[in-house]
Amino acid sequence: MRIEAYNQIQQVYNTKKVQHTGKTEKATKTDNVQISSLGKDIQVAKQAVKNAPDIREDIVAPLKQQVQNGTYDVSADDFADKMLAEFA
Template identity: 50%
Template sequence: MRIEAYTQVQQLYNTKKVSKAQSKSGAGRSADELQISDFGRDIQIAKQAVAASQDVREDVTASIKSQIQVGTYDVGIESFADKLMKRYEEMR
């Protein structure tokens, strides 16, 4: 049995144990810090604005709702078909 090889292996394992013990002590460490960039702040502000806004724009949909209730809302078949085909082409 070669004792030198055993000693070398043992030294490798001992150095890893020491480094773990040193990392656990953590003496002299500063507190964690988070920095958000200006772009990140802008995104946060935009998200807050979207969350605070209404889902449906009542000023746009009110006239359409009243026309539907009265029965006077007319969807042009040709314009609907054109829009449908444009969407289909976009999705392809």
């Protein structure tokens, strides 16, 4: 075992005690958030969608009335075309 190497390592790990002066400074840090114009536009769009009704009553009400009256008629050709478009 080399004693000289041990002495060198011991010198590296020797630490001095920290002296406290009693004065402490508090660092004031603030966080800043910057939202881009695209982010603001997305927030506005989300709020508009959230406030919009789920059902457009101006479109649904007349159709509902036609179904209740028995006057709602669906063209068989239109129905078949939409089914073929869906599964093609």
